[in-house]
C-alpha cells in the first residue's frame with residue numbers, strides 16, 4: 001500500500017451488494033405506499049383526466065384549423081366565425097390540466113415525503129437492532145450516509161417532481177391509442193421512432209444506475225474517512241498524521257469524483273440524444289405527412305367539431321399534420337422528463353437499493369416467541385455450560401467454558417490481553433450468541449428470556465461510561481421514566497448525591513455528545529448511579545484501566561462496595577491488586593479457563609495467575 005492509498009480494509013468494503021431490478025425496487029416501496037393508501041389513490045385518480053386533457057388539445061386545434069379557419073380561408077371571409085367553441089374548449093382543457101396537475105403534484109409529493117419519513121424511521125430502528133457483528137464490519141460513516149444522504153436522495157425523487165414521469169407515461173399510453181385510432185400510419189411512424197429510443201433510454205439508465213451505485217459507495221467511504229479522522233483528531237494531531245491523512249482523503253475524493261464523472265457522461269448523453277430525436281420525429285412527420293397534404297389537393301376542409309382525422313386512404317389536412325406534430329412533442333415528453341429528472345430518479349432507485357440491502361439484513365438476536373420468565377426468587381446465578389464462541393468462522397475465541405457463579409458471589413475474570421474476558425461479558429449480555437453450549441441465569445438459557453427482562457436483571461458498567469447528549473438525570477434513567485427523587489435516592493445510596501450536586505447544574509447539568517464535557521472519573525461515577533437506579537441482581541463491571549486521582553478513586557471504591565453488596569458480580573480486572581478480596585478468580589488464557597480459586601489459592605498454585613500477579617507487582 002502506498003502512503004496515499006486509502007486503507008480499504010479499514011473502510012470496510014460491503015459484502016457484494018445485491019443488485020435489484022426496477023420492478024423489485026418498486027415492490028420494496030409498495031408496502032410504504034400502502035400505508036398511505038388514500039393519498040396514493042387520490043394521486044392516481046388525477047391521472048386519467050390529466051392524460052385525456054393532454055390528448056384532446058391537439059385534436060381541438062386540428063378541428064379549429066381544418067374547420068372554421070380553413071372554411072374562412074376558402075371562402076375568403078374577412079371575419080372569422082364559429083371559432084369560439086374551440087377556444088373555450090381549449091381553455092377548459094388548460095384549466096383541467098392546471099387544476100389536476102397541481103393536485104396530482106401535491107398529493108404525490110406529500111405521499112413521497114411520508115414514505116421517506118417512514119423509511120428513515122424503519123432504517124434507524126433496524127440498524128439499532130442489528131447484531132454486533134454488523135457493526136464490527138461496517139464503518140459508522142457508511143451507516144450515516146445511508147440514513148442521511150441515501151434517504152434524502154429518495155426524498156428528492158418526490159420533491160423534484162420526478163414521479164411526474166408516472167403520469168407522463170400514462171399520458172403516453174393514452175396519446176398512442178388516440179393517434180392510432182385517428183391515423184394509424186402516422187401514429188405507427190411515431191411509435192416506431194420511440195421504441196428504439198426508449199430501449200436506448202433503458203440501457204443508459206442501467207449504466208447510469210451502476211455508476212450512481214459506485215458514486216454512493218465512494219461517498220460512504222469519503223464520509224467514513226472524515227468521521228474517523230474527526231473522532232480521532234487527537235491522535236491525528238499528536239502523531240502529525242495531518243499530511244498523510246490529507247493525502248489519503250484526496251485519493252478517496254478523486255475516486256469519488258471519477259465515479260461522479262461517469263454519471264454525468266450518461267446523463268448528458270441521454271439529454272442530447274432525446275433533443276435531436278424529438279426533432280427527427282418532427283422532420284419524419286413533415287416528410288411523410290407533407291407528401292400526403294400535397295396530394296390531398298382541395299380536400300382540406302373538415303366539417304365542424306364532430307369530424308375526425310382522415311384515415312391513410314383519405315387526404316391529410318394541414319390541421320391533422322399540425323395535430324400530429326403536437327402529438328409527437330407530447331409523445332416525447334415522458335422521455336424528455338426522464339432526461340431532466342434522470343439524476344434524481346436514478347439516485348432514488350440507487351438509494352432504495354442501498355437502503356433495502358440494510359433492511360434485509362437479519363436481526364440475529366431476537367426475543368423468543370414465548371419468552372420464559374426468570375424465577376422471581378432467583379438470586380442471580382450465572383452458569384456457562386460447554387460454551388464455544390467465534391466471531392468469525394471457526395476461529396474460536398472461547399473454548400469449552402464451564403463455570404458457575406453462585407448468587408451473591410463476586411468473581412473476577414483475569415488473563416492476558418486477548419484472553420477472551422470481554423467476549424464472555426458480550427455473550428452474557430447477548431450482544432452475540434454463543435456458537436455452541438449455553439449460558440443460564442437462574443437456570444434459564446438466556447436465549448429463552450426476553451431481552452428487556454435480561455437487561456433488567458443484568459447491570460453493566462463499561463470502562464468508558466458512555467453518556468448521551470441530554471442531562472445527567474436522563475443519562476441515569478436512559479429514557480425509562482423515573483422521578484428525580486428516585487434518581488437522587490439511588491445517588492444517595494452510593495454517596496454520590498453531593499458529587500452530582502457539585503456539577504454546574506446538578507442533575508440538570510447538560511451533557512454534550514458522548515459526555516465530552518465530563519472527565520472519565522465523572523462518567524464512571526454517573527454510570528454507577530445508572531446501575532444502582534436499575535437495581536439489577538447481577539452486575540458486570542469492566543474495571544477502568546485509567547488511574548484516577550486519589551479523591552475520585554476513593555469515591556469510586558466506596559460507591560463500588562455499596563453497589564456490589566448483595567449482588568452477583570463479575571468483574572473484569574485489569575489491575576490484579578484491586579481484586580484480592582473477591583470470592584473467586586477465573587483465570588483465562590487463549591479462550592480457555594485455566595485456573596480458578598481465591599487469590600491465596602492461586603498464588604499457592606504458582607501458575608498463570610501467580611506469574612501475572614508478580615509481573616504486575618514488579619511493574620507497578
Ligand SMILES: Nc1ncnc2c1ncn2[C@@H]1O[C@H](COP(=O)(O)OP(=O)(O)OP(=O)(O)O)[C@@H](O)[C@H]1O
Pocket residue numbers: 136391392397415416417418419420421422423424
Ligand atoms: N469484534 C471482534 N471481531 C473479531 N474478533 C474479535 C472481536 N473482539 C475481540 N476479538 C478477538 O477475540 C479475542 C478475545 O478478545 P477479548 O476482547 O475478549 O479479550 P480480552 O481478554 O477482553 O482482552 P483485553 O484484556 O485486552 O480487553 C482476541 O483475540 C480478539 O482479537
